[in-house]
Amino acid sequence: MIQHQTTSVLMGYKDAFQFAQELPSSPVYKVKDVAKYVHERTVRRRIKKLTEIGLAQYKRGQFTVKKEVVAQPISVLEKLVPSFTAFMKARRFGKSYRLADINFMMKNLPENATITLDYSAQKMTNFQSAQDLYVYVDDVDETVQFLKNNNFREGTKGSVVILPRTGSFENLTERIFLDCIAKGGRSTMDAIAIQLKYGHEIITKARFTTEMLLKVQEDLPLESLH
Numbered sequence: 001m002i003q004h005q006t007t008s009v010l011m012g013y014k015d016a017f018q019f020a021q022e023l024p025s026s027p028v029y030k031v032k033d034v035a036k037y038v039h040e041r042t043v044r045r046r047i048k049k050l051t052e053i054g055l056a057q058y059k060r061g062q063f064t065v066k067k068e069v070v071a072q073p074i075s076v077l078e079k080l081v082p083s084f085t086a087f088m089k090a091r092r093f094g095k096s097y098r099l100a101d102i103n104f105m106m107k108n109l110p111e112n113a114t115i116t117l118d119y120s121a122q123k124m125t126n127f128q129s130a131q132d133l134y135v136y137v138d139d140v141d142e143t144v145q146f147l148k149n150n151n152f153r154e155g156t157k158g159s160v161v162i163l164p165r166t167g168s169f170e171n172l173t174e175r176i177f178l179d180c181i182a183k184g185g186r187s188t189m190d191a192i193a194i195q196l197k198y199g200h201e202i203i204t205k206a207r208f209t210t211e212m213l214l215k216v217q218e219d220l221p222l223e224s225l226h
Helices: 002-011 013-021 038-051 074-088 099-107 118-125 142-147 173-182 187-201 210-219
Strands: 056-059 062-065 092-093 115-116 133-137 158-162
Touching: 002 074, 013 038, 038 056, 062 210, 074 173, 092 142, 099 133, 099 158, 115 118, 115 173, 115 210, 118 133, 118 173, 118 187, 133 142, 173 187, 187 210
Parallel strands: 133 158
Antiparallel strands: 056 062, 092 158, 115 133
8 A cells, every 4th residue: 555655656756757867967957948858838847846855946947956866766766755755844943053953952852753864874874974953753743833932943044854754664774775865965975875884774776876886985984884
């Protein structure tokens, strides 16, 4: 049943994924340039779908795409659906907008809370420094109210990110690995570092460029591989 739901969700983005995969390599795309080959209305529709799950950003006729994410095989993208779903519902908070905010949340984690992305990846691999604290919780509304009661404000600049617990956490190493792939950007490097160190615990076979693999392998602390 879960597999069927996952596939159904993914099918809604199939055309958008295919559109992104077929784009030539470029840091930034102009809608008018891409529209030379695909109708502009279709281009904007595809961009909107990718933006919904955090895989594209659009501004003033230009857009960027997280190619390292959309380049994954369909078998991997299916596994990323719970991560995409959670990220779409993420809520970000800040108070002092310094490390104190993260320290406060760390000391007041809700029962059954699970930390993912930056801080988990740093703890697992010691590869790169953490920036934001991403926390899965059972009750988002209750956690949000707790933060607001402690003078945290919701917005786009806070470093405490609350996520609804979605999908399986049975294999936590794999879930954090998949979250890192789904997040893209600098988190892709964390995913590679986790794969290099914990490959025996990871079932999903993700695809990364040779250049990125070699870069992480070169920079990963030697003790992390033992």
